[in-house]
Amino acid sequence: MSSTTSAGASRRTLGSGLRATAKVLPEHTRAHNRALVLQHLFHEGPTSRADLARATSLTRVTVSDLINGLLAEGLVEELGVQRGRGVGKPAILVGMRTDAYQIVTVDLSDDTVMRGAVLTLTGEAVVRRSLSVHDRSGDELVSLIERFARRLIASATQPVIGVGIGAPGVIDESGRVHEAPNRKWTDLPLASLLTDHLGLPVQVANDADVAALGEYTFGGGGDSMLVVTVGQGVGAGLVVDGSRVWGANSAAGELGHVTVVDDGELCACGRRGCLETVLSAPALRRRIEGLDRDAADAALAHVGRILGITLAPVISALNLGEVLLSGPADLLDGSLRDAAQTTVAERTMPAVSAGLRLRMATLDEDVVLAGAAVLVLGAQLGVS
Amino acid sequence: MSSTTSAGASRRTLGSGLRATAKVLPEHTRAHNRALVLQHLFHEGPTSRADLARATSLTRVTVSDLINGLLAEGLVEELGVQRGRGVGKPAILVGMRTDAYQIVTVDLSDDTVMRGAVLTLTGEAVVRRSLSVHDRSGDELVSLIERFARRLIASATQPVIGVGIGAPGVIDESGRVHEAPNRKWTDLPLASLLTDHLGLPVQVANDADVAALGEYTFGGGGDSMLVVTVGQGVGAGLVVDGSRVWGANSAAGELGHVTVVDDGELCACGRRGCLETVLSAPALRRRIEGLDRDAADAALAHVGRILGITLAPVISALNLGEVLLSGPADLLDGSLRDAAQTTVAERTMPAVSAGLRLRMATLDEDVVLAGAAVLVLGAQLGVS
DNA sequence: TTTGTTAGTAAAGCGCCTTAACGAGCCCTC
């Protein structure tokens, strides 16, 4: 699809940035409006040109023109007339061909296994694969990822519009990994390396950020939300006022290593009492090991309170609408979540806590794979 | 200035919003690029057309055209040739006429006194006034503000491009006050009311948010920063990745009523141990009353630690680059700030705390007045 | 004086959206 590269800029949409930054050309206008149309088709399903015009407040003429381009690219198709909607000429439904293109995604969040998939544009898995990492790291790991991605691309049954990767570590907007200690990566331009080698646009982002994106797009997350991912470690990704948060050094979301217990357990990071020492999946399992049901619930509630105390300032400062917990439901979705919720309610003003939902994430194990697809959808088509 | 209204849309600049929202027209392109040029002139001072073209990556032709428009509006002026810069025809410097227009701002953060000023476009005060509020509230207070603003507008020595107001309470993007208990305001469209009555564009925002804006533009704040305002109460405004944060219910920044002391002092909000009960200026003064220097320092350090513990999760989650304290320096800029800084460093991972500056705000008492001017600059000229 | 370089302007062209106008196709009513 030759157009995907030209559509790259379409991810940029009108926002409310304070300091103006880059010039805008007429073609950016086009890309933006094209994304607007695709966005609507993606989320609302097949729609007539006239309805698209009403929804986007563009004119029918412009919408027709945009649709013609999308038809030529094979991104949308006509689905026949929509009869019996009252007077007037019946409308021709236009729908996105979500099966006509595919996305390859890779989840590197696990230390030992890399998981990958070929997905449709709606995030449905067509192919899944996984591969043992065998302690590989550094450049060796990069070429392993490349081979893995190549195999996935080969097994796609439709043209692939891009590759999305969720990886641990601090990763900036360009897909450069600043540091990922477990993978022995420092200052590695992973996205551009793989883009060159694979000959396809590759997007790379932090796994927790990617999980947040997945929940945002496929899980129905709100415009201001925090996703806490609990696994080997603890991470977080956040969307504020409809934008992903990067932070001053692209390290936003690093909640796992905030101190939450004074003189607590020693953490892998060298300090004591980090959130990760109480909330990571292994830590939680250790905590409830051998306990009966009630005692385990109480132990999990204790951690929930700690989480609530930690989140209260964040929720207040950002006036978050949703906090999602992503990870093993048997550990998180019970007394832990309840305790966290009540603790947050106790410790924040009603105006803030009243509008807050603290719930489990909806996508579970596939969050990162689905989220990585959103990365590609956003970059290539302007859809999210 | 008839053009100011047409320039209203220019505040919208290219960002990285996830979900595309509004259509873009060719004239938005123009407004954006116009703002880009003004932005450069505002921050970098007089510049030649050719240099502006290089800085914005627009062509000289486009820049010339934009400058012609701005010259016609009287927003910029030619400042003579710039000689001796090497070979070639010498450049003509173009500068913003920051004295040719003025901004009226009002600070309502104090319960008892409203403060106002007429400012140049660079935030320098030309006229100052204040007015006792005399327990007025509700509609009465609105008309008092209107009269006060009218007097300020009358005392301006140049055309006024707009009115900016910083007020307490939850205020949304449109300048509607959702609630401000002390002022007995609920769901009051203050900005549009005053815009109609005064016949000038009026911007209204939360006082802490406005303070953050002021520090961002005039105080040299970074792209990801939090400003904690300490006065009668405690508030906060934040800028994340170069955008103001609004939150799900426009209540972002309400840090004053996060619980920070278990079973602490009763707060005006009805709950116990809110940050405001230890960090507000009155609370701090009460705490150190009658203590000698060392004991007072220790007492302030104690509050600093509490602040540090509260901010650590926020700083980690957002990877903030700067935290600014705005308020009485005698209370804040000593052991309190030191303790907060070390506490944050202790409780966050080095990657986060290393890049963090926790410093005093630079604008002090005039933050809100200056920030309200930024509100107007942003809305009318696209400058921030 | 000539040459080379840079600043600013003018003309032509292309992209993108809008308004205006039209044929196509269907419902409803007379």
Next chain:
DNA sequence: GAGGGCTCGTTAAGGCGCTTTACTAACAAA
């Protein structure tokens, strides 16, 4: 069942905005 009215989608013309190309103006250096 014929015509009016409505909606859908397209075509044509026009305005706006930026770019490329080409030009003149003004200066330094050779």
